[in-house]
Amino acid sequence: MTTEENRPELRRSRRNRVxxxxxxxxxxxxxINPFWLRLAFVIATLPGGVPGIAAYLIAAIVIPxxx
Numbered sequence: 903m904t905t906e907e908n909r910p911e912l913r914r915s916r917r918n919r920v921x922x923x924x925x926x927x928x929x930x931x932x933x934i935n936p937f938w939l940r941l942a943f944v945i946a947t948l949p950g951g952v953p954g955i956a957a958y959l960i961a962a963i964v965i966p967x968x969x
Contacts (some may be wrong), residue, residue, distance in 0.1 A: 913968040922962040 915926030918936055925943065929936035947954030 912965055914962070914965050916968045922958075923968070924958055924961045924965060926946075927965060927968065 910931060912921035912931045913927050914952030915936075916923060916941065917929055920940065925936045925939040929939050935940075943954045943958055945954070946957065
């Protein structure tokens with residue numbers, strides 16, 4: 903289990919990205935496979951598009967890029 907001192911900062915990924923690196927960065931932060939986050943965004947986009955796209959765009963604006 904990681905402590906808060908060892909946990910990486912929440913940043914958009916530069917090496918594990920498809921569009922803006924949001925799913926890759928969040929996955930690195932939580933230590934999970936980015937596939938599951940990408941799948942969640944696709945599922946959130948299916949019912950009409952707005953919830954998934956809006957969440958991704960807000961995250962891309964709010965989460966800073968990795969160094």
